[in-house]
Amino acid sequence: MTLDRETREDLDALCKAKKPRGHVSLGLIVLWSVWERQGLPRELRVSSPELAPVVTLVRPTAQQLAEYVMRNQPVVIKGALNSEKFPPLEDFANFGYLRERCGHRMIKVKSEAFVDKENRQLFVSDPLGEMSLSAFCGLVEQAEHLGVAAPVYMGKVKLDDSVPELVEDLADCPAGPMQQFAECFGSNVKGAHTYFGCGKNTTAIHCDPSENLLVVITGTKTFDLYPPSDADCLYLIRQPNYLNSCLPPFVSPDAMPDEMAAKYPLYRHARVQRVELVAGDMLYLPIFWWHGVTGGFERNMIINWWCEMHPDKMDKTDSTLEGSAMALIEAVREHLGQTQPSPSI
Ligand SMILES: O=C(O)CCC(=O)C(=O)O
Known part of the structure; x- marks a missing residue:
């Protein structure tokens, strides 16, 4: 042009x-x-030589977390939840509970996946298939029993739309993630979502136009995080907003296979930080931070709340x-x- x-x-x-x-x-x-x-703050729009490191905070107050939220710096939060004050930590990991409480509900699932060299299942589309939550739990149990990956992933599913009972449970907690930290953010207009699956369920590198507070309910999750300004090395795709990267996730920028290095030379400048999360951990994933995500082989579930930026943070x-x-x-x-x-x- x-x-x-x-x-x-x-x-x-x-x-x-x-x-x-x-x-x-x-x-x-x-x-x-x-x-x-x-309204991403101005100073974050330009690549800076100092990379904001992911920090770990143990049982922070909302005020302590807010300091990092205002700087758009990722935080792993440990030790802030227990099943007495946040019962979903135990209940949502229990398939008996899920079946009884809302097993009849129809939920959306992702089913189109590529398997990569590390045997990760990379789910590529939005959730399009539909099945009951009980049937989904059955597929996960069967996969676990056979030691194989389940062919479906309950990824990016809005709980309000499909399992309102779980939204009620989250709202009733005396000290869940939102009860403790909602004041650090603007409104949570999108409600709570879940990513629930097994067999190294993987999501490609992308970013979201929202602040994200998430909790691991069961299993493990690995996040590769890149700052917003690494967008210039991530080869963006997908109109209308270009919030996706076409690069395969979980490749270290300094260990690219030759073919990838020749095709995507700028990726070597990307500054990746790996975060490993276990049940009970939370992650504050700042707006526009890029992330590739993979679950463990065992069943794994996160709940996340995508929120607007706090009004004081916006440019x-x-x-x-x-x-x-x-x-x-x-x-x-x-x-x-x-x-x-x-x-x-
Ligand atoms: O857990 C996943 O597969 C993806 C999670 C994610 O992209 C998010 O929380 O924004």
Whole structure:
């Protein structure tokens, strides 16, 4: 695409501000515009030499967690939950309880998966299949019994839509994750979601336009985390918002196979941090942090709450100003004769 002089100048100004480490794709500019629209704090939009390390806090107060939330820094929270004050830790891991409480409910499952070289099942689509929760538990038990991976993953399932009984249970807890830490965030308009499966159920590298507080109910989870500004090394895909990477998850940037290194040379600059979580651990996964996720071979379940940013965290600068990615995207659209408004998130 050839840009007119003015748009070209806007692009140059933007690249000067953002300092990308290589080729700038349209997807990257669209993502920058999404950051602006969501109010990601300005200082986080540019790659900085200091990488915010993942920290571990033991039984923090909400005020202590808030310090890291405001800096968009990931936090593993340990020791903050017990099954007396957060009964789902025991109840949701118990298939007898699930069957009795809401086994008849129909739930959505992901079923399209590739198996990678490490025998991980990489689920690639949104949940499209449907079955009862009891039938799903049966498949997990059967897979465990046979020592194989279950062919389905109850991934990214909104609890309010399918198992309201579990939402009631979460709301009734005296000291669950949200009772303790909701004040660090804006509203939780999306409700609670679960990712529940077994057999190294894996989710490809992506980021979410929301703050995320999650808890491991049972089993183990491994997260590979990359800061938002690593977007320029992650080869973004998927309109309209380019929140997905096309790279295979769990490959260390300094140990890429030759073919991958030749195809995706910028990935070697990515700054990955690995986080291993066990039952009872929580993770504060900041907005726009990239993550690839895999579960253990045994059954594993997380519950997550995607929240808006706390109003005090948001950058309130007018992002329609000249020189911003949003303004540039509008200019490119105009140049191409397209008039549709920016995509919603
Ligand atoms: O557990 C998974 O498979 C994915 C979790 C995830 O992407 C999230 O919590 O945002």
